[in-house]
Amino acid sequence: MARTLFQKVWDLHAVRTLPNGQTQLYIGLHLVHEVTSPQAFAELRERGWTVKAPHRTFATIDHIVPTAAQARPFADLMAESMTAALERNCRDYGIRFFDLASGAQGIVHVIGPEMGLTQPGMTIACGDSHTSTHGAFGAIAFGIGTSQVRDVLATQTMSISPLKVRRIEVNGQLRPGVFAKDVILHIIGKLGVKGGTGYAYEYAGDTIHRMSMDERMTICNMSIEGGARVGYVNPDETTFEYLRDRPYAPQGADFDRAVAWWKSMASDPDAVYDDVVRIDAADIAPTVTWGINPGQSVPVDGRLPHPDEVPDSERAGIVEALEFMGFDGGLRVLGTKIDVAFIGSCTNGRLSDLREAAQVVAGHKVAPHVRALVVPGSQKVAAAAEREGLDRIFQEAGFEWRRAGCSMCLAMNPDRLSGREVCASSSNRNFKGRQGSPTGRTLLMSPAMVAAAAIAGEVVDIRTWKPEAVPALA
C-alpha cells in the first residue's frame, strides 16, 4: 500500500504497542544539550540505569553559552555549572560532546545536519521543540521533554502515539525579496498556531523542492510554531548532495547504497494524506509578526487587524497582543522604529542566511540608535563566513560579530533585550518575554529584512527600500 515518508519511518522504527496503548518507537539519533538534559542524567543515576546507545547520542552546548567572551569558567556561575554537568555526563557515559574546543560546537539543530548526523529515514529526538528542523532531510524528528530525554537515554526508545499527516504544497515562483522565512510565517499565519496540533507537516511542491537545504531547514524549524511537532520534506538530490562527504554521513560505496535506501523512504506518489493544503508562492510577501505569537503576522505593507473587525473568538487575544506591543489596530508595522537587530538562531543562523543579510548590509551603516548583532549558528558557520569575509562586511557596517550560540533567541545568556526595546529578529518566537525582557518586543522577519531594518533604523519593505548611499571618503 502506498505510504507517506512519515508512515514508512514510523513502521520501520515501531518496536511494539505498549500496554498503555502508545507505540514504543526506536530513536536513531539522540541530540542532547545543556538545558533539558541534567535532570534526565540525574534520574538515570538515581535509578541505576545506563545510556543504552552512547554512539547514537551526541551533545553540544548552545543555549547558555555567552557569545562574546567565552573563557572558562563562564562569568555566570549557573551557566558554568550546567556546562560542567554536561561535560561530566558525556564523559561518564561515553557520549561525543561537541564542546567549545571542538571546532564543531553550535546550536544543536545547526550542527546535526552540518556534521552529517541528520539523515533521511531516521527517527531523531532532542529535548528541544525545534528538533522539527531535522525533518528537512526526510527524517522524523521529535522535540521531547526531559522525562522523555531520560527514556531515550535509558532505552533508545520512547512511548508515543502516531500523528496524522498534512501535506502542505507550495507551488510557483517566490517573488523577489521573499525568503523561506516568509513562506513559513505565511503558512503559520494561514493555518494558525494550533492548526498543526496532532499532525506531522509534509512540505512539498515545486517551490519547496527548488529550495536549498538551509531554506528547507528554516521551514521545518518553525513547524512547531504552527503546532505541528514534526515537519519534513521528502529527500531528493539536493538532500543527497548536501550530505555527501559530511563527517558522519556514509562514505564511498555505502553512500550510494544509502542514497538508494533514502530514495525508497520518500512518500509514494499515490500516498493518502489526512489533509492537503495548497499555497501559491506568488501570494507570499515579505512577512513580519506584529503580535505575541508567530501566527500574528502581516505582509510588511499590510494593515494590522482592528479589534472591531475580527471574529469575537479572536478579539481578546488580538487586543492583548496590540496592547503589549504598543500598536494600534488597523495601522501598519512598516516604519516601526527598532532598537535592536538580531541575526542568528536555529531558524536563520546558517551560512546562506548570513550571506543574504551581508548582501543587504554591504557598504551601509547601522542606524545610530540601533544595537545590531550577528550570531553564527555554529563554529563551522562562523569559520566559513569569516573565510568569505562576511564578518568584515557586518563589522564595517556596525554589527557586532559574535561566537556561535542561541544568543538573543531566548534569555539564557547575556544577550537580551532591556525594558520595552523593539527587536527585529530572525529567530522563531515572539512570545512575551522571550528575548529576556518581560516587556521587550520582538518582530520576526527574514534575515534580509532584519539587515535592512538595522540600516534604516525601522521596519522597511525589502522590495522597495533603497538605502542612502554612504558618502565616499574624501
Add this chain to the structure above:
Amino acid sequence: MSKIEEVRGRAVPVHGDDIDTDRIIPARFLKTITFEGLEQHVFEDDRLEAKAQGRVHPFDEPKHQGATILLAGANFGCGSSREHAPQAIKRWGIRAIIAESFAEIFFGNSLMIGMACATLPADQLQQLMALAEEQPDLEFRLDIHERTLSAGDRVVPVTMTDAVRSALLSGNWDATALLLDRYEEVEATAARLPYISGWDRAAV
C-alpha cells in the same frame, strides 16, 4: 509507579488562549540542573505584569492558594519543549489541568510526570472558570475512570483519550520500565535499520 484515579480539590482559572511555555516559566529560570524551586517562578512575568497594572494574577489570589486543578484556555503550553513548565505548575500544587486544548509536547510532558490533562469545550470551561471565581472553596473532582469533571453538584464529561486514561489508571504514565521490558524486541528493531546495522544490509 502510582495509579492516578482521581484529582480532587479547588480550581484556579487562568484565562486566555495560546499561553506559551515562556510565560509559564520564563527562560531565565531554566538555568538550573534540577527542577527544584521552579514553583516559585511559575507565571512570574504574567504575575508581575498583572501587579504593575493593578490586577491580581490567579496564582497570586489568596482565594486560589492550595488549588489542585488548573482551568485554562486553548492551545495551553504552546512553544518550547521545556518540561520545566509542567514541573513548575505541578510543584506549585496542581495535579490536573482541564483546558480547551493543549499543545502537544506540553501535554505529553505533563502526562510523563503524572499530571492529568483533559479537555472541555470552551463554553463549559468559561462557566466552570466563573464558578471557581465565585465559589473558590468549591470542590472540583476529576474522575479518570468515568472521564468526568464535577464541581459541586454539576458534572460534565471531559475528553481524555483511552491511552492517557489507561496510562493514568495503571500507573504506566511513567513508561521507562515498560520500555526496558522485552528489550530483545528493541534490538531486533535496531538490527533492521540500515543506518545502524550497516549499509551493506540495506534492502531496497
